[in-house]
Amino acid sequence: MSKVKDYIKQHRIIIIVNVLLLVAFCVLTTVAHNKADVLYSQQEAARWENKELRKKGVPYAQVSAFISSGRNEGEEEIRNVRSSLASTLAKDSYSESKSGGRVWIDAYCGETNIDVRKDTNTLSVKATGVGGDFFQFHPMKLLSGCYISESDLNHDNIVVDENFAWAMFGSTDIVGMQIWIDNNVYFICGVVAIDDDKTLQMAYGDTNRIYMSFDELKKHSESLVITCYEMVYPNPISNYAYNSLKTAYGFTDEEEETLGKKKNPLSFDNVDIIENTKRYQTMELITGMKMWKYRGMRTSDVGYPYWENVARVQDDEQRVILIFRGLLLVCPIISLILLCYNLWHSRTWSIRALIKKEIEDEIDRRAWKAYEAKNAAEEDDKSDDTSDDTEENEDDEPDVQDEVMIAVTEIDDIETEYTENEEG
Structure with missing residues (x-):
């Protein structure tokens, strides 16, 4: 918030000028519409x-x-x-x-x-x-x-x-x-x-x-x-x-x-x-x-009848007003472009950092998913009392272990890919 206040304070003259130009643009636009609307023909x-x-x-x-x-x-x-x-x-x-x-x-x-x-x-x-x-x-x-x-x-x-x-x-x-x-x-x-x-x-x-x-x-x-x-x-x-x-x-x-x-x-x-x-x-x-x-x-x-001659005069007036409306927008548009340029070059983030954060978040999500799968498998082992259930769980355990191994492998692949991109 303080940065915004400092920016406004440093550029208050430019901001005031642009606001006045935009107000003048709105006034001219209203005048143009009103002049056209009164031509009932x-x-x-x-x-x-x-x-x-x-x-x-x-x-x-x-x-x-x-x-x-x-x-x-x-x-x-x-x-x-x-x-x-x-x-x-x-x-x-x-x-x-x-x-x-x-x-x-x-x-x-x-x-x-x-x-x-x-x-x-x-x-x-x-x-x-x-x-x-x-x-x-x-x-x-x-x-x-x-x-x-x-x-x-x-x-x-x-x-x-x-x-x-x-x-x-x-x-x-x-x-x-x-x-x-x-x-x-x-x-x-x-x-x-x-x-x-x-x-x-x-x-x-x-x-x-x-x-x-x-x-x-x-x-x-x-x-x-x-x-x-x-x-x-x-x-x-x-x-x-x-x-x-x-x-x-x-x-x-x-x-x-x-x-x-x-x-x-x-x-x-x-x-x-x-x-x-x-x-x-x-x-x-x-x-x-x-x-x-x-x-x-x-x-x-x-x-041309008289009403068309009036309309043709209005054609010329509307074009003159349009030119002035365009000129009034030149300074605000340039100021907006410069503002966007300065904001871009003074940013505290980068596309690379955003990609890195996204990869790290994906690694965390997959690691957490693998961790939950492993805990679920261990809970199933502890809750089984009968030998038949134990045998069934032993048959299922490799599947859970396989899921964990797949998740770990995917995490390794993502880390390797990120490292290669960073080195590149």
């Missing part, structure tokens, strides 16, 4: 999952596909993607009938600019056509009203943001109000707030936005295409959901192998697929660092 897999499959140990993953406008993705293509994903689940026995309830959910969207009228006022807005469970993936804060859904009977309801509400009506309490797009009337069913996060506000911009059913928006803009598809999907093994979506978009295993052999690591495809669930895990961040210097290069015409 990346957390849908944790919010929604089939409870029956989860009980069976089947995790879920959120995967997103960002699609080039040049691909001309429409609702027919989305139906094909859904059909492929459903077939994959059915083939692997994860169908809804077997699992009870929905096994997976998805959403899609596309953006365009249109003019919206209210009486004599006309406002240019960015309109997002949505399908599936869009607001399940993007639960923006409601200031009033409710969201729209693909399952709604009427698709003439729209959701507007607070920028639009103030610009067109001068208030956010406007649920039930009417607006006109071309000659069609639409009813405002909800008003959503714009997050006060500075990065999100930069990506969101000052544009007035409205959200409406994709098929309705398509009536007013023939050029409207789907540029984002998202899903939450069973992920029983690593990359199962990711590979299922890649297959649904026509990327075969052979193409993946070919792409992997290319010297140029950048993507030139018209679909960019990302697994959101694990993008901020440590190994993913480390793996992505080798591509970090190419982040500014755009080699395809795939565009």
Whole structure:
């Protein structure tokens, strides 16, 4: 105990520094996790999952596909993607009938600019056509009203943001109000707030936005295409959901192998697929660092919605934090290595001494066993009174003596072996 106290006293400055570095590491780790957790657009897999499959140990993953406008993705293509994903689940026995309830959910969207009228006022807005469970993936804060859904009977309801509400009506309490797009009337069913996060506000911009059913928006803009598809999907093994979506978009295993052999690591495809669930895990961040210097290069015409731009900024922030976390561990790790080195060289025992002690203990055990066997034989001789028993004991005695001789021989062999090892 006194040696420990002396060591702490001699190295107290180093110990204090290492403790402070470890505390700073824990603080940065907590900050990194908190910054990732507030990105609700990346957390849908944790919010929604089939409870029956989860009980069976089947995790879920959120995967997103960002699609080039040049691909001309429409609702027919989305139906094909859904059909492929459903077939994959059915083939692997994860169908809804077997699992009870929905096994997976998805959403899609596309953006365009249109003019919206209210009486004599006309406002240019960015309109997002949505399908599936869009607001399940993007639960923006409601200031009033409710969201729209693909399952709604009427698709003439729209959701507007607070920028639009103030610009067109001068208030956010406007649920039930009417607006006109071309000659069609639409009813405002909800008003959503714009997050006060500075990065999100930069990506969101000052544009007035409205959200409406994709098929309705398509009536007013023939050029409207789907540029984002998202899903939450069973992920029983690593990359199962990711590979299922890649297959649904026509990327075969052979193409993946070919792409992997290319010297140029950048993507030139018209679909960019990302697994959101694990993008901020440590190994993913480390793996992505080798591509970090190419982040500014755009080699395809795939565009990203504002929430993905925010997530990509967070990618960079997470990697910077990871670098600092690693630097904070350098000194404690070196100190631990030096401590182990000093303890090893100042030890009062050796491997040879441990082996010697083990051999001596084995010799003692065998000698004691032989001694007990000999005493047992002598006790048997004394307790026998009849001549017949005496004859039987005489017949048995050589066996006991043999056991004693064998034990003594084994002890001699062990002593000889140890002596040879010690001389060697």
